[in-house]
Amino acid sequence: MGAEVVVEGLTKSFGNQAIWRDVTLTLPPGEVSVMLGPSGTGKSVFLKSMIGLLKPDRGRCVVNGVDIVTCSEAKLYEVRKLFGVLFQDGALFGSMNLYDNVAFPLREHTRKSEAEIKRIVLDKLELTGLQGAERKLPGEISGGMRKRAGLARALVLDPEIILCDEPDSGLDPVRTAYLSQLLIDLNAQIDATILIVTHNINLARTVPDNLGMLFRKELVMFGPREVLLTSDEPVVEQFLNGRRIGPIGMSEEKDAAQMAQEAAHAAAGHSDGSSEEDLRGIVAQLEPTPGLPERKAVRRRKDRVMQVLHSLPAAAREGIIASLTHEDRLRYGLTAPSPRPAHDDTQEIPVWPGGRP
Amino acid sequence: MTAATRSFPGAGALRETGRLCALGIDVVVNTFRRPFQTREFIQQCWFIASVTILPTALVAIPFGAIVALQLGTLIVQLGAQSFTGAASVLAIIQQAAPLVTALLVAGAGGSAICADIGSRTIREEIDAMEVLGVSPVQRLIVPRVLAAMLVAVLLNGLVSVVGVMGGYFFNVVLQGGTPGAYLASFSALAQLPDLWISELKALIFGFIAGVVAAYRGLNPKGGPKGVGDAVNQSVVITFLLLFFVNFVLTAVYLQVVPAKGS
Numbered sequence: 036m037g038a039e040v041v042v043e044g045l046t047k048s049f050g051n052q053a054i055w056r057d058v059t060l061t062l063p064p065g066e067v068s069v070m071l072g073p074s075g076t077g078k079s080v081f082l083k084s085m086i087g088l089l090k091p092d093r094g095r096c097v098v099n100g101v102d103i104v105t106c107s108e109a110k111l112y113e114v115r116k117l118f119g120v121l122f123q124d125g126a127l128f129g130s131m132n133l134y135d136n137v138a139f140p141l142r143e144h145t146r147k148s149e150a151e152i153k154r155i156v157l158d159k160l161e162l163t164g165l166q167g168a169e170r171k172l173p174g175e176i177s178g179g180m181r182k183r184a185g186l187a188r189a190l191v192l193d194p195e196i197i198l199c200d201e202p203d204s205g206l207d208p209v210r211t212a213y214l215s216q217l218l219i220d221l222n223a224q225i226d227a228t229i230l231i232v233t234h235n236i237n238l239a240r241t242v243p244d245n246l247g248m249l250f251r252k253e254l255v256m257f258g259p260r261e262v263l264l265t266s267d268e269p270v271v272e273q274f275l276n277g278r279r280i281g282p283i284g285m286s287e288e289k290d291a292a293q294m295a296q297e298a299a300h301a302a303a304g305h306s307d308g309s310s311e312e313d314l315r316g317i318v319a320q321l322e323p324t325p326g327l328p329e330r331k332a333v334r335r336r337k338d339r340v341m342q343v344l345h346s347l348p349a350a351a352r353e354g355i356i357a358s359l360t361h362e363d364r365l366r367y368g369l370t371a372p373s374p375r376p377a378h379d380d381t382q383e384i385p386v387w388p389g390g391r392p
Numbered sequence: 393m394t395a396a397t398r399s400f401p402g403a404g405a406l407r408e409t410g411r412l413c414a415l416g417i418d419v420v421v422n423t424f425r426r427p428f429q430t431r432e433f434i435q436q437c438w439f440i441a442s443v444t445i446l447p448t449a450l451v452a453i454p455f456g457a458i459v460a461l462q463l464g465t466l467i468v469q470l471g472a473q474s475f476t477g478a479a480s481v482l483a484i485i486q487q488a489a490p491l492v493t494a495l496l497v498a499g500a501g502g503s504a505i506c507a508d509i510g511s512r513t514i515r516e517e518i519d520a521m522e523v524l525g526v527s528p529v530q531r532l533i534v535p536r537v538l539a540a541m542l543v544a545v546l547l548n549g550l551v552s553v554v555g556v557m558g559g560y561f562f563n564v565v566l567q568g569g570t571p572g573a574y575l576a577s578f579s580a581l582a583q584l585p586d587l588w589i590s591e592l593k594a595l596i597f598g599f600i601a602g603v604v605a606a607y608r609g610l611n612p613k614g615g616p617k618g619v620g621d622a623v624n625q626s627v628v629i630t631f632l633l634l635f636f637v638n639f640v641l642t643a644v645y646l647q648v649v650p651a652k653g654s
Contacts, residue, residue: 083519086523088522112522112525113525115522115523115525116525118523120520120523122516122519122520123516124516126516126517126519126520127517127520128512128517128520128521129515129517140524140525143525144524144525185520188524
């Protein structure tokens with residue numbers, strides 16, 4: 036099972052400019068989490084602080100009992116071997132071809148023979164759909180391929196924690212869908228803890244077990260996906276629906292005058308271009324490709340969420356209960372009659388009772 | 393930085409200096425950490441040598457010549473023609489050779505190192521390397537700094553020889569000096585420690601050039617343009633440091649090692 040990452044009161048600023056304050060969250064072991072946020076809210080900075088590339092001003096980030104913020108450099112290098120990180124642009128070594136890039140961590144950290152390395156590398160390259168491109172240099176391939184190669188390199192050491200910085204940026208929707216599937220399949224196979232930083236709504240709705248959102252220099256919320264997907268929070272609603280109406284502006288925050296003006300435009304029937312349909316609500320989560328083992332995280336997460344169910348907002352609670360199968364209901368001692376057949380929990384379930392507020 | 397860090401004029405410069413020194417110490421410490429990157433070291437040596445040998449030789453000849461010409465006229469006025477050789481040997485080996493070497497190692501080798509490391513930094517390659525649990529200092533910087541030092545020492549020898557030969561040529565052929573006197577006076581003023589200090593200077597200058605180039609390369613400000621600026625700054629900073637360190641070393645050397653015959 037993947038490692039647990041506990042972040043407590045993490046604060047980061049560059050000079051006088053605060054990036055975010057007091058971010059506290061726990062990445063549950065083996066689960067997939069997504070961190071959403073408008074551009075420029077410091078999502079990548081958060082990711083880099085988590086692996087000790089940037090030093091936060093305050094707070095702790097504990098992985099396997101080691102606080103990354105304060106530990107010694109030797110320890111840091113040791114802990115980092117647990118991580119597989121996919122950088123925004125893949126961050127491949129420009130002087131090496133794809134094969135050597137993917138083989139690099141193996142050659143550095145293991146005593147495997149070249150034959151064994153070759154087997155692993157070709158396996159990972161095939162996994163990311165790059166077979167045949169081993170001899171290409173990073174400069175000779177497309178951005179999407181670089182990204183996939185970066186993922187392949189992040190995976191060779193069988194990491195316990197996988198961090199992905201905008202895996203979808205620069206990829207077309209179809210490839211993004213494949214990448215999402217790949218991440219879920221990976222989670223099913225190696226049970227790693229995964230954190231994806233993105234602003235792709237579709238990915239955020241369908242992939243993660245847990246969802247968080249950074250905005251206005253702080254963590255707006257972080258919790259089971261149902262909580263954020265059904266949230267009433269204006270920021271979350273605006274972001275999930277990709278509208279202009281709401282508190283998020285072009286430069287992070289909007290002033291009241293602009294908000295009022297935009298609201299007036301909208302009230303006057305001036306379409307802001309977003310679809311009328313509310314994209315919130317719990318949609319079916321991506322499942323591993325048939326034939327792969329079940330994701331152990333699903334069971335763990337259900338147990339965890341059911342324990343804190345009473346503390347969740349009503350909408351999220353309803354959504355969670357509606358998504359339980361018949362066996363689940365029995366297991367958790369819920370006697371309410373099942374509203375639909377047990378195997379039917381993959382359909383979209385409208386849980387937002389009032390539609391758009 | 394945290395709110396606790398107070399800022400005062402010159403704080404930025406001090407901070408940068410501190411970080412530069414920290415990197416220098418890191419390089420020294422990591423030099424002794426296994427596994428040593430032999431391949432990278434040899435490649436870098438070859439690369440730095442290939443971009444510096446020809447320009448160094450070409451600079452050394454006129455350098456030897458101006459020293460010979462200048463000293464030649466001066467010494468004739470003083471009436472000490474027999475010491476022309478000794479004076480030019482001292483000037484070239486002690487001062488000119490290490491400086492010319494260092495300027496070229498910094499200008500040709502250092503700028504290339506800085507550009508290389510800088511572009512790796514903005515492509516996040518350095519970050520990626522750290523995250524993969526490999527120290528970029530040990531893996532990339534140490535071989536480059538050591539290569540710069542080795543090449544500087546070797547080039548220093550080249551410059552000394554070429555410079556002295558240039559001086560000989562100009563003195564004997566153009567100024568009508570006596571070949572015998574030029575050669576015989578070599579050992580009149582110059583002594584073995586002069587050669588040692590020359591090589592030591594080259595070694596230290598090579599180290600400075602390598603560390604400054606690596607430091608600027610690891611910390612470019614914002615994007616591809618930052619790399620260009622970093623290269624520019626690395627060369628300028630190296631030059632400033634070189635002349636200052638040269639001054640200190642010369643002053644110490646003259647105090648510690650007594651001049652020949654005194």
